[in-house]
Amino acid sequence: MWRILFFFMGVPMMIMSLFEAVDVLPYSANYDVMVDGKTIEMTIDQKEELKTKVEELFANCHTMPAFGVVTPEIFQEQTKNGIYVSIKFDQTYMLNELPFDELVFGVGKDFYGFNLMRGNKGVFDGRCVYLSVIDGNMDELYNYLSSMVSPIEAPSEGESVTEEMTKSEEVFKTENMEEKISD
Numbered sequence: 001m002w003r004i005l006f007f008f009m010g011v012p013m014m015i016m017s018l019f020e021a022v023d024v025l026p027y028s029a030n031y032d033v034m035v036d037g038k039t040i041e042m043t044i045d046q047k048e049e050l051k052t053k054v055e056e057l058f059a060n061c062h063t064m065p066a067f068g069v070v071t072p073e074i075f076q077e078q079t080k081n082g083i084y085v086s087i088k089f090d091q092t093y094m095l096n097e098l099p100f101d102e103l104v105f106g107v108g109k110d111f112y113g114f115n116l117m118r119g120n121k122g123v124f125d126g127r128c129v130y131l132s133v134i135d136g137n138m139d140e141l142y143n144y145l146s147s148m149v150s151p152i153e154a155p156s157e158g159e160s161v162t163e164e165m166t167k168s169e170e171v172f173k174t175e176n177m178e179e180k181i182s183d
Contacts, residue, residue, distance in 0.1 A: 021103075021116060021131055022058035024093050025051075032086040034104075035149050037079050039086075046148065053141050054085060058131065063096065066130035068115040075104075075117055075124035083107045083145050092120060095129055103129075107145055111138045 031050050032039050042050070070078075078084075087103045094100075095118075102119035115128035 020058075020063045021061065021095060021129060022055070024089070024095055024103075025055050025058055025087070027089055027093060028087050029090045030086075030088040032088070033145060033148070034079055034084040034086060036081055040149065042148070049144070050085070053144055054087065057133070057138055057141050060134050060136065061131040062134060064113075064130045064132050066115060066128045068128035068130060069126065070115075070117045070124050070128055072124055075119075078106070078117075079104070083142070083149070085141075085145075098127055098129065105131075107138060107142050109137075109139055109142045111142070112136075114138070 028051070031047050031054065033042060033050065034040070084104055084106050089101045092099050092101045095116075098118055099120050100118035101121065102124075104117045104119065104124070105114045107114075111133070113130060113132040115130055117124050117128055118126060
């Protein structure tokens, strides 16, 4: 009797825990891009293209056992620098028996694998899900997102920030030395 019960309860649980991360993407509600901790504005067409590129990337990945763990503090610190994609869902789903309603991952040139940080009700805490890219890396997604992000404008000729700071420091030092000499 117990064997039959285990078969009907245990086997479906084992099968459910072996789903690939790509299997949850059709249920996504929204895609966002965060750059240096700030969500950037995207058009509907850009979001659709991002969704397509993420689906292509995930289809070319294997879900692997992950040893990575995220805490709210680690999540806040990590997303302050770099490019991150956030995939939000309308309800809580399970992937390898780990609940989430948001998945966030960093995007970098020459990344051959990456951790999916799981958020549930706005809190990122617990084990990550690791994806290993098969036969390639995430350069295509990185190049697409990099082209969307406007580069930081460098100072034009004659307006070097360091030159201006050096000049103002010299003026300050000179004025202070003159005050000391006259005292």
